Structure formats: C-alpha cells, structure tokens
Amino acid sequence: MSGNLYEASVMRIAAVREETPDTRTLRLEFADEAARAAFSRAYRVGMFGLYGVPGAGECALCIASPPTRDRYVECTFRRTGRVTAALADREAEQRITLRGPYGNAFPIDDWRGRDVLLVAGGMGLAPLRSVLWNLLDRRAEFGAITLVCGARTAADLLYKDGLAEWAKRGDVKVTTTVDPGGETAAWRGKVGLVPAVVEETVPPNQKGVAAVCGPLGMIKFAMPVLVRLGFAARDVYTTLENRMKCGVGQCGRCNIGGVYVCRDGPVFTLEQLRKMPAGDL
Amino acid sequence: MNALETLRADAARLLGEGRAKVVIGYRTRGKKRAPVFITDAAGAGSLVYDAACRQNLAAYLRKPEVRTLLPAALVASPPVMRSLVLLAAESQIGEEDVVVLAVGPASEGSGEWRYHGALTLAETARLLKEKYALLAPRPELLDQIQSLAAVSVEERAAFWHEAFAQCTRCYACRAACPACYCTVCLVEKNVPQWISTAARPHGNYAWNLIRAFHAAGRCTGCEACEAACPQGIPLMLLNVLVAEEAAEAFGIKAGYDLDAEPLIGSWSADDEEDFIR
Amino acid sequence: MKIVDVDKLSDLAAALAAKGYRIVAPVRDGDVVRLKQWKRGECVVLDAFTVNSVKDVLIPPSEVIGRYALDGDDFTPEAVAAEAPKTVVLAARPCDAAAMAVLDAVFNWDFADTFYNARRAATTIAALACRQADEQCFCTSVGGAPDSTAGADIILRPADGGKRLTVEALGEKGEALVAAAGEVVQEGEAAADAVAEVPVRFDAAALAARLAENFESPLWQTLSLACLGCGACAYACPTCHCFDIQDEGTRRESVRLRNWDSCGFGLFTQHAGGHNPRPDQAARWRQRVMHKFLYFVERFGRLACSGCGRCARLCPAGMAMADSCAAIEAAAQKAAKR
Numbered sequence: 001m002s003g004n005l006y007e008a009s010v011m012r013i014a015a016v017r018e019e020t021p022d023t024r025t026l027r028l029e030f031a032d033e034a035a036r037a038a039f040s041r042a043y044r045v046g047m048f049g050l051y052g053v054p055g056a057g058e059c060a061l062c063i064a065s066p067p068t069r070d071r072y073v074e075c076t077f078r079r080t081g082r083v084t085a086a087l088a089d090r091e092a093e094q095r096i097t098l099r100g101p102y103g104n105a106f107p108i109d110d111w112r113g114r115d116v117l118l119v120a121g122g123m124g125l126a127p128l129r130s131v132l133w134n135l136l137d138r139r140a141e142f143g144a145i146t147l148v149c150g151a152r153t154a155a156d157l158l159y160k161d162g163l164a165e166w167a168k169r170g171d172v173k174v175t176t177t178v179d180p181g182g183e184t185a186a187w188r189g190k191v192g193l194v195p196a197v198v199e200e201t202v203p204p205n206q207k208g209v210a211a212v213c214g215p216l217g218m219i220k221f222a223m224p225v226l227v228r229l230g231f232a233a234r235d236v237y238t239t240l241e242n243r244m245k246c247g248v249g250q251c252g253r254c255n256i257g258g259v260y261v262c263r264d265g266p267v268f269t270l271e272q273l274r275k276m277p278a279g280d281l
Numbered sequence: 282m283n284a285l286e287t288l289r290a291d292a293a294r295l296l297g298e299g300r301a302k303v304v305i306g307y308r309t310r311g312k313k314r315a316p317v318f319i320t321d322a323a324g325a326g327s328l329v330y331d332a333a334c335r336q337n338l339a340a341y342l343r344k345p346e347v348r349t350l351l352p353a354a355l356v357a358s359p360p361v362m363r364s365l366v367l368l369a370a371e372s373q374i375g376e377e378d379v380v381v382l383a384v385g386p387a388s389e390g391s392g393e394w395r396y397h398g399a400l401t402l403a404e405t406a407r408l409l410k411e412k413y414a415l416l417a418p419r420p421e422l423l424d425q426i427q428s429l430a431a432v433s434v435e436e437r438a439a440f441w442h443e444a445f446a447q448c449t450r451c452y453a454c455r456a457a458c459p460a461c462y463c464t465v466c467l468v469e470k471n472v473p474q475w476i477s478t479a480a481r482p483h484g485n486y487a488w489n490l491i492r493a494f495h496a497a498g499r500c501t502g503c504e505a506c507e508a509a510c511p512q513g514i515p516l517m518l519l520n521v522l523v524a525e526e527a528a529e530a531f532g533i534k535a536g537y538d539l540d541a542e543p544l545i546g547s548w549s550a551d552d553e554e555d556f557i558r
Numbered sequence: 559m560k561i562v563d564v565d566k567l568s569d570l571a572a573a574l575a576a577k578g579y580r581i582v583a584p585v586r587d588g589d590v591v592r593l594k595q596w597k598r599g600e601c602v603v604l605d606a607f608t609v610n611s612v613k614d615v616l617i618p619p620s621e622v623i624g625r626y627a628l629d630g631d632d633f634t635p636e637a638v639a640a641e642a643p644k645t646v647v648l649a650a651r652p653c654d655a656a657a658m659a660v661l662d663a664v665f666n667w668d669f670a671d672t673f674y675n676a677r678r679a680a681t682t683i684a685a686l687a688c689r690q691a692d693e694q695c696f697c698t699s700v701g702g703a704p705d706s707t708a709g710a711d712i713i714l715r716p717a718d719g720g721k722r723l724t725v726e727a728l729g730e731k732g733e734a735l736v737a738a739a740g741e742v743v744q745e746g747e748a749a750a751d752a753v754a755e756v757p758v759r760f761d762a763a764a765l766a767a768r769l770a771e772n773f774e775s776p777l778w779q780t781l782s783l784a785c786l787g788c789g790a791c792a793y794a795c796p797t798c799h800c801f802d803i804q805d806e807g808t809r810r811e812s813v814r815l816r817n818w819d820s821c822g823f824g825l826f827t828q829h830a831g832g833h834n835p836r837p838d839q840a841a842r843w844r845q846r847v848m849h850k851f852l853y854f855v856e857r858f859g860r861l862a863c864s865g866c867g868r869c870a871r872l873c874p875a876g877m878a879m880a881d882s883c884a885a886i887e888a889a890a891q892k893a894a895k896r
Contacts, residue, residue, distance in 0.1 A: 004638060005669045006623040006803075006814065054626035054633045055812035057805040080830040082471045094631050216833070242835065243827050245803040248669040251819070252800035253826065255845075256835070257773075258853030263668060277773045280835055280845070311693040315876020316784045336874060346783060346838060447587070449619050449793045449818065456788035457874045469825055478804055479817045480619035509874030511609050511790045513590040 005248060008052055008097035009035040014072060016092050019158045023123070024088060025064065025076040028098065040070040042101050045108060045134045046127065046239065046267040049100030050247045051075050056086035060244035060262070062127040063101060066134035073098065076126040076158060102247045103266050106131055106211060106237055114208040115143040117231075119222055121194045121214025122151050125158045127239050128213050136172065143208060145172045148201060150194040153182035175201050195221040199228070206230040211237040216281065223270055236270035240281075256280045284396040285330060288382055291399045292354060293325035301354035301380050305341055307334040316341070320350070330356060330384050330394060337505035339364040339459035342374055354380040354399065359413040360503035362405050363536025364459040367499055369402050370541045373462060381405045385413065406539050414537070418502055418521040425515075426522050445485040447512040450478065454516055455492060457509035460499040467491065493519040498527040498544025501536045560725040560736065561717065561746045567602045567648070570742045574646055577738040579682075582615055583648040584608045593647070604649055604716075605690060607871060611796035612647050612654040616661055616677050617818070619793070623673060624814030628807065642676035646735055649686040653697045653866035655709035657796035658683070663858045664799055673816075682731045685710035689720065691754035694867030696880045700762050702865050704754040711735065717748035724748055760883045762851060762861055768890040769852040773844070777889055781882045782843035784875045785822065791869035791877070792820035797850070797862045800826075821845050847882050 011028040018024045030036035045066050052058035059081075065074035079088040090096060108131070116135060120128040128147070135142050147166065151157040157176065167174040177190035177197040190197050195218065206229045212222045219238055226236050242254040242261045249263035257277040259265070268276075282290065288306075295301040296319065306328040308317035314334045317327055338355050341347045357365060362383055368374045381400045387393035397408055417423075429437055452468075455461040468476045468488055476491065477484030493500075493516075500520045507516045527533045533544045548557055562570055571581045581596040584603045591606040593614060618641075625636040647654075658678070665674040688695075688704035697703060707713045711732035714723040725743050727733040736743055792798040802819040805812050819826065822842050828834045836842045854862035863879060870878035 003670070003672045004623065005671060006816075007635070008624070010635065052805075052814075054624075054635075054814075055628060055805050055807050057814075058803065082474075084830070085472065090631070095633065097635075241829075243829055245801070249667050250664055250669070250671065250799070250801075251803070252821065252849070253819070255849070255853070257848070258856050279773060279841060310876050310878075313876070318783050336876075340786060344783075344786075344839065346779065346840065447592075449789075451789035451793045451820075452823075453786075453788040453790040453874050456786035465825070474804075474806070477806055478802065479806065479815050505874070509788070509790070511794055511872040512592075513588050513609070515588075 006099070008050070008058075008099040009039070011073070011096050011098045013090055013092050013094050013096065016090075019076060019160070020156050023076060023078045023158060025074055025159075026087070026090070026096070028073045028075065028096070029071070030073075031095070036070070039073070039101060040067065043067045043070070044101075044105035045130045046105035047101035047103045048247070048262075048266055049073070049075070049098050049102065050244070051077075051083075051087065052097035052099065053083060053086035053090065054097065057083045058097070058099065058245075059083035059087070060241070060247055062130065062239065062266070064126045064130055066130045066137060068134055068137035076123070078123060099247065103262055104264065106267050108134060111135075111209050112141045113143060115206070116145050116208055117198075117202060117206065117210040117226075118145070118147045118149075119194060119198055119210065119212040119214075119226075120147065120149040121218040121222075122156065123158070124212070124214030124218070124239075125149055126213075128211060129159055129162065131211060132166070132172070136166075136169075139171055146175075146202065147172060148175045148177070148194060148198050150177040150179070150197065151182070152179050154178050154184050154187050154189075156182070193221070194218055195225045198222060199225045202229055204229050209235045209237065213239050223273075226270075233271040233274065234269050237267055238270070238273065239266040240268055240273075241266060284384070284394060285328070288330065288356070288384070288396045289325045289328050291382060292319065292328055293322040295354045295380055295399060296320070296322040296325070301352050303347070303350040304328070304354045304356075304382070305338045305347070306330070306356035306382070307336070307338075318347075318350070328356065332392060334358070335505060335508040337361050337364055337457065337459050337503040339368060340457055340461075340505070342368060342379070342459065343462035351378045352380065353378065354382050356382045356384060357405075358503075359385050359409065359416055360501045360536075361459075362409055362413075363416075363501035364503060365536075366402060366406050366409065366539055367501060367536040368459060368462075369539050370536075371543060374402075376402050383408060402539060406537060409537050416502065418517070418524070422517055422521045423525075426518055426525075429518070441486070442482065444514050445482065445489055447514055448480060448485040448489065449512065450480045450485070450488065451511060453509040453511060454506035457505040458496070459503075460496050460501075461492070467495070489514075489516070489519065493523050495545070496520060497523045498531065498533040499535045500524050559745070559747065560743050561722050561748045562714075562725055562739075562743050563722055564604065564720065566742055567604075568600070570739055571596050571602065571648060572598060573740050573742050574648075574735065574738055578644055579735075579738065580643045580645045581648055582645055593650070596648070602649055604686065607692065607868070608651075609868070609872060610794060611866065611868060612650050612658065612683065613661065613796045613798070615645060615647055615681055616658065616674060617799060617801075620815055620817045621673060622813045623803070623816045626807075626812045626814075628810055628812055633812075640673040640676035642680040644680050645677075646682045646684060648684050649714065650683050650710070651866060652685045652687060652704060652706040652708070652710065653695075653702055653864040654796045655683050655685040656697075656702050656706055657864040657866070658709045659860060660797040660854070660858075660862050660864075661799055663860070667858075682711045682735050683709060684712040684714055684732075684735065686714045686723070687716060688754040689716045689751055691756045692867065692871075694870040694878065694880070695754075695756050695865065696759050696867060697865035698756040699759045699880065699883070700861050700863050700865040704756055716751040718751070720751060722748045724750060756865075759880050760887045762883070765883055765887060766852045766855050768886055769848050772886060772890070773848075775889070777886065778840040778844040781885060782840045785839050785843055785877050786875050787822050787824055787839055787842065788874070789818070789820035789822060790872050790874065791879075792822060792846075793818055794868040794872050796864055796866055796868075821849070843882070847879065847886075850879070851883065
C-alpha cells in the first residue's frame with residue numbers, strides 16, 4: 001500500500017438489479033482478498049463509501065449491505081448526476097472502485113434487548129436495509145423489530161423482493177405505504193405519508209430506539225411523531241447526507257456548522273440534530 | 282453644489298421619495314474604494330466618486346439579495362452606463378428597476394468628473410450616444426494588441442501560456458463582470474464537463490478564451506475583470522481584441538442601444554457567410 | 559550572530575539552489591509581486607505583499623491524487639507519487655508561516671494526507687520579520703505578531719536600517735539550510751530594526767462566543783451584500799484548504815485531481831438532488847467567518863486565520879474578514895449595552 005489515502009479498492013460487479021426505473025443496486029466483490037478483509041474489519045452498519053468510476057469521478061453512497069454478510073458489498077443509487085450516470089451504465093463483470101468505509105455507525109450493540117423501529121422513505125431504505133439485515137442476522141439479541149417503509153409510488157419502492165420476504169417472516173413487522181395518489185389498483189399496502197403512517201401504526205409509550213432515513217423533509221416531519229410516541233431524543237437516529245468529495249474530513253465541503261457529516265456522521269441522534277444550525281441543513 | 286454634493290443630494294432624494302429602495306455606489310475604505318448599499322437617505326453622505334472606483338456596480342443586479350431591494354439607483358460611469366443599457370437590451374432589467382446616477386469625465390483626459398443627473402435607462406442611452414459615442418479602449422491596450430499580432434504564433438502562444446499559467450480559476454473576473462449573469466456558468470456544468478475546472482494550462486486557456494467569446498459584443502470596456510484578477514492577468518487584451526472584432530466585423534458596440542440584438546444571439550438573412558443560411 | 563546582507567540575497571538563493579533547494583521567493587511579476595520559483599538573476603522583493611501565500615507550495619492549485627489506465631470500460635489503477643522537491647521559501651511573511659499549523663492539523667486529522675505531508679517535510683520556511691504593515695494587516699488580532707516565529711524554520715530579522723538580515727535557525731531544517739548557505743551567511747553584529755506596528759482590531763477570543771450566539775443574525779445579510787461569490791479570498795488565504803476532487807482524462811487514461819475550491823462559490827454545497835443548504839451569499843459568508851473563528855477553534859483549538867490581510871487586499875468587492883469580525887464585535891457590544 002502506498003499510503004495514499006485516495007487509493008481505492010477495485011470492485012467487480014457481481015450482479016445488477018434494477019430496483020425502480022431510475023435506481024439500481026450493484027452487488028460488488030473485492031478484487032483483492034486482503035482489501036476485502038480490511039474492509040470487513042472496519043465496517044459497521046451506517047458507514048458510507050465513495051464509489052468511483054475512473055474518468056467520471058466518485059460519489060458518496062451508503063453501504064447497502066451489513067457487516068454480517070461480508071463476502072460482498074452492495075450499493076443502491078438513483079441516476080442523478082455524472083457519477084451515478086456512469087455507475088448506471090456499468091454492467092455485471094465490469095469494475096468500479098470503492099473507497100472506505102468512512103464515517104460513524106449505528107450503535108446497534110447498544111440496542112441489544114431493546115425494541116427497534118425503522119422508518120424509511122424512498123432512498124432511505126438503502127441504509128436501513130443494512131441495519132435491518134444486521135439486526136435479523138443477530139435476531140435473538142433484539143426485541144421487537146418494526147419497519148415502516150414508504151415511497152412516492154408503488155413503483156418507487158426499493159427492494160420489492162426484500163420487502164415481500166421480510167413481511168413473510170414472523171419476527172419483524174413490516175408496514176409499507178405509498179404517498180396519496182401513488183397507489184395502483186393492485187396495491188395492498190397503506191396509502192399515506194410515512195410520518196402519518198408511523199403515527200397511525202406504532203403504539204405510543206415507546207421505550208426502544210428508532211432510526212429514520214429518507215428525504216430531509218420527511219425526517220423533519222417524522223421526528224416530532226417519534227417524540228410524541230415516546231422515543232427519547234438520544235434514542236432516535238438518522239443519517240444525514242451532504243455534498244461530499246474527500247469523505248475523510250479534509251475538503252471542508254460536507255460540514256453543517258462545525259459538524260462534519262463524513263466524520264462525525266453520517267449517523268446522528270435527534271439530540272445531536274437539534275444542536276446543529278438549521279440554517280446550514 | 283459641486284458634482285459630489287449634487288450626487289449625494291439626488292441619492293438622498295430618491296431614497297426619501299421611494300423612487301429607489303437602495304442606492305448602490307462607492308464609499309471610501311482606507312486608501313481604496315468599496316461598494317456601498319444605502320437604504321437610508323441619511324447614509325447618502327458616504328458616497329464618493331473618483332478614478333479609484335474601478336468596480337462595475339451593475340454586476341450586483343444579478344444577485345437575488347440585491348434584486349429584492351429594487352428599484353436601485355446606481356452610480357455609473359460611461360462603461361457602467363453601457364453595462365446597464367446592455368442588461369436592459371438583454372432583458373435582465375427594466376426601466377422600473379434602476380435609476381442611473383450618471384457620472385463621467387468632465388473633459389477628455391481630465392481627472393475631474395461631472396454628474397449628469399439621475400437618469401432613466403432611455404435617457405442614459407441618449408446620453409451615451411450624445412456624449413460618449415467615441416469611447417475607445419486605452420491606446421496602450423490597442424498598441425499591445427498590435428504588437429502581439431505582429432509576432433509569430435509561437436511567441437504569442439508563449440505570451441498567453443505565461444499569462445494563463447497564473448490563473449487559479451478563482452472566477453473573480455466572472456464575478457466582477459455584469460455581463461456574466463448565468464445562474465449556472467458553463468464551467469460549472471459537468472454532464473458533460475465542457476471545460477476542465479483544474480487550474481492547469483488547457484483548462485485555463487479554455488476558460489479565459491471562452492469567457493472572452495461569451496462577452497463578444499457585450500463587453501463595455503469597464504476593465505472590472507482585470508482590476509479584479511488577483512494574479513494580474515492582462516484580461517483586457519483579450520476582451521478588447523474581441524470587442525474590436527465585434528465592432529469591425531459586425532458593427533456592434535455594446536451598451537448604446539436599448540433595442541440592440543445581441544451579437545451571439547442573433548442572425549440576419551443577409552449575413553455574408555453562407556454557412557448560416 | 560549570523561547575518562546576511564540584503565543585497566546578497568540573490569547570492570544566498572543561488573548558493574541554496576546549488577545545494578539542491580528549489581527556491582520560492584517573492585519576485586516581481588508584471589504589476590504584482592508573487593511567491594514563485596526564483597530564477598537566477600531575479601531580485602527577491604522584501605517590502606511588498608505577495609498576491610499568493612505559502613499555501614501554494616504545500617497545496618498546489620491542482621494536483622494528481624489518482625491515476626488509471628483505461629481500456630474500454632475497464633481500468634487499471636496506477637501508482638501516484640507526491641511531487642515534493644526539496645524547497646525553501648525565502649522571505650515568507652510570519653503570518654504565512656504561522657498559518658501552516660492549520661493545514662498540518664487538517665491534513666492529518668484521522669487520515670494522513672501523504673501528498674501534503676511529503677511537501678511539508680520537504681519544505682523549509684525562512685520567515686522574514688515585518689518592518690512594514692499596511693491597513694489590511696491584522697496578525698495581532700489573531701494571536702500572531704509581525705515577528706512571530708511560529709511555523710518558521712529560520713527567522714530573518716531586518717537590521718541596520720534594512721541593509722542586513724540577522725539569521726536565526728529554529729531547528730534541524732533551519733540549521734541544515736544555514737549550513738547549505740555557506741559563506742553568504744556570515745558571523746557578525748547587527749542592530750535589529752524596529753518591527754512593524756499592527757494595531758489590534760478585534761478580540762478573536764470573544765468573537766467565538768459572539769458568533770455562536772449570532773448564527774441567525776440579519777447582520778450576515780448586510781455584511782455579505784457586497785460579496786460577489788468568487789474564490790479570490792479563499793485562494794489567496796494561507797489557511798483556506800477546501801478542495802474539489804474531479805476526474806479528467808482521455809479514452810486511454812484518467813486522472814483524479816484535487817483542485818482548490820471555495821465555500822464562497824454558489825454551488826459548493828449544491829446537492830445532486832437540487833437542494834442547497836447554503837443558497838445565498840449570506841449563508842456562505844457566515845460559513846467562511848464561522849469556520850475560521852469558531853468551528854475550527856472548537857475542533858482543533860486554534861483560529862483558521864493568521865491575519866495576513868490578503869483577502870482584503872485582493873477582494874474586488876471591498877470585503878474583508880477583519881471588517882466582518884469587527885462589525886460583529888461592535889454589534890454584540892451595542893446589544894450588550896441595551
């Protein structure tokens with residue numbers, strides 16, 4: 001190793017899955033076993049990576065698979081700009097780069113014995129699927145696990161197979177919803193915005209932990225609901241995203257006030273969120 | 282009252298009458314001049330004007346924060362007046378948005394200046410045609426352009442390579458220029474990345490040349506870009522070269538006509554080139 | 559003591575060049591004075607303010623941090639080595655030398671940037687104490703001084719009415735440089751000249767608390783109204799280090815570049831999805847001031863400003879960091895009196 005912190009690992013695309021018309025998931029395998037082992041040692045759920053296509057650039061995305069499944073790394077992204085367009089053009093057996101894992105993690109070891117509520121909106125299901133898989137792979141350690149997950153329309157839901165599979169298990173309660181107007185004739189789930197569906201389906205006097213990921217607007221509306229349901233601010237978690245380049249706290253781009261999303265985050269509690277300047281979010 | 286006193290009195294009056302919500306002018310800051318945004322008539326006393334006022338205040342009309350303060354009265358020398366007329370011709374401002382506090386040299390080459398009054402854009406265009414129609418680039422610039430034209434391509438390339446090697450891509454030139462009002466500049470687009478953003482030779486050439494071309498027929502010779510450049514790059518050589526070409530080949534001199542068609546945005550069926558037909 | 563005649567500075571540079579040092583010094587370049595690679599025959603300018611800072615030597619405006627050979631859709635990573643020639647910065651200002659502590663901290667925070675560290679290790683700073691300051695200088699407001707030795711490997715002090723410089727090595731690198739200089743640096747006596755007077759313009763320590771209280775203040779809108787959102791101040795600043803990473807290349811090779819960037823640019827924080835957390839210049843100016851005077855203090859225990867004044871000298875729109883700091887202090891004092 002040269003010591004160059006910008007040297008990335010080479011990843012082979014083992015599989016491609018189109019999740020929705022504009023999002024896809026890549027299953028990636030390390031070209032180098034030593035790199036895979038190093039990554040596996042460092043990775044905890046919540047951390048992110050910088051996925052790159054030489055010539056197009058790098059883009060910060062969550063690591064959409066848990067450390068308990070460490071033979072591969074998944075990333076889920078929406079085709080939005082230059083790098084995601086290049087990622088969207090790659091095919092199985094082709095290669096990309098991955099730098100990471102960076103950032104902090106959900107402290108799931110501290111959640112042992114407690115109930116866990118996961119609230120996901122749109123692309124927010126990507127980091128929360130890592131969390132859910134991590135919890136399910138260690139199921140006996142945790143209390144009741146609930147997932148409330150929504151998207152704008154039925155077609156926009158990520159991991160449709162995964163959602164069906166989790167709903168069939170007996171050990172996790174899954175509620176899916178689409179925004180009003182997003183349902184199809186065949187839709188059997190709920191219709192309503194995610195925060196409203198959380199308020200409707202989750203009983204009050206909650207004593208466990210909650211993690212909410214999704215568009216910033218959804219998070220802002222979901223937080224007061226979770227507080228009303230009894231969650232303590234230090235027990236409510238979210239992931240924030242910001243424009244990123246270096247991912248290691250040096251380029252100065254991702255900060256919210258004095259907080260570096262790449263280094264102090266991306267996982268934050270509601271308690272920490274309240275201390276951040278709203279005008280910089 | 283002398284010119285400065287009259288200017289200040291007009292500024293105060295416009296604010297007091299509500300004909301302007303802000304007066305944008307110059308103030309003294311130590312040994313230099315800085316822009317001032319006056320919203321209270323009492324502040325008009327801080328206005329100054331002299332040759333050290335090199336910023337083109339018309340550039341502020343692209344800032345959303347300034348647009349919330351319209352109508353604005355702007356202190357404008359002839360090149361700045363031309364910029365205002367240009368912005369109006371390009372539909373960026375209207376008569377209702379600005380009052381022009383027109384200043385200009387008292388006489389050819391003198392250091393003294395005179396105040397023409399608080400004018401509408403139409404009056405400003407008329408003033409420019411009557412009193413400032415023969416504005417020309419500084420003779421030193423034209424001489425240097427001629428010298429450069431006379432040397433070999435290799436020498437010219439070496440000159441510009443050295444000049445652009447200093448460019449750090451701070452975009453102060455773009456920021457200072459009232460004609461650069463695109464909300465997303467070409468260099469900020471990345472699908473595809475038309476111009477390299479790195480401060481390296483090929484990107485620096487592309488940036489500076491393309492900016493000069495995008496200002497073709499629009500540059501009013503205010504020299505704010507060259508004054509803004511922290512590296513001392515001779516940007517006016519490029520801009521004047523292009524402006525002279527626009528004048529000779531297309532008869533266009535920016536900022537005199539409120540109804541002018543833009544050089545790079547218009548065409549004529551009588552164009553002598555046949556590729557356009 | 560060790561001394562060198564001011565009119566022998568070119569000889570000093572030549573002697574060091576002969577020993578393998580790349581010399582970076584203030585030289586006249588057209589209408590400006592620039593810190594750049596000194597060439598034989600050039601005069602080292604001692605009494606002017608350079609348009610650029612020592613930062614240029616440690617973090618170039620653009621550098622390669624990754625390289626890939628391309629073959630259709632496939633690629634092969636290639637090694638990249640830092641360009642770190644043995645360099646001496648001759649006659650750097652003390653404010654520039656002091657600023658390097660900020661860069662040292664950032665580029666070794668959690669991860670060590672080998673490019674920066676290689677250049678830092680290869681660079682010797684010979685700072686020149688200031689006999690003159692101008693109205694933009696404010697080193698004394700941020701814990702500095704016109705004769706500060708912070709960050710310097712050698713301190714040169716004007717003496718005998720500006721005819722000589724005393725030479726004091728401040729550690730190994732400095733001593734190595736003095737040894738390399740050979741006979742140009744002589745033993746002798748000289749009377750040190752008076753150092754510049756730089757009046758204190760605001761209380762930086764109190765400012766941090768005031769900034770924390772004033773995030774939502776409408777003052778930011780007023781203070782930033784003149785700002786045109788270019789990068790002149792950030793690029794000239796010896797402590798500013800924000801950068802962009804861009805891939806560029808041909809069909810056969812791509813490079814990953816680290817390029818200077820500025821939090822003052824409108825698109826600096828623009829999300830791909832369209833949201834911009836800092837959508838106006840007031841938010842961006844606030845970030846600039848608070849990063850330097852509050853956030854950096856909270857994270858690293860030091861100010862991210864050395865009072866060099868370049869931002870004020872070079873701003874095409876009359877903005878100045880010190881003006882904003884003084885204005886915030888004045889507003890806070892006025893509020894306190896009520």
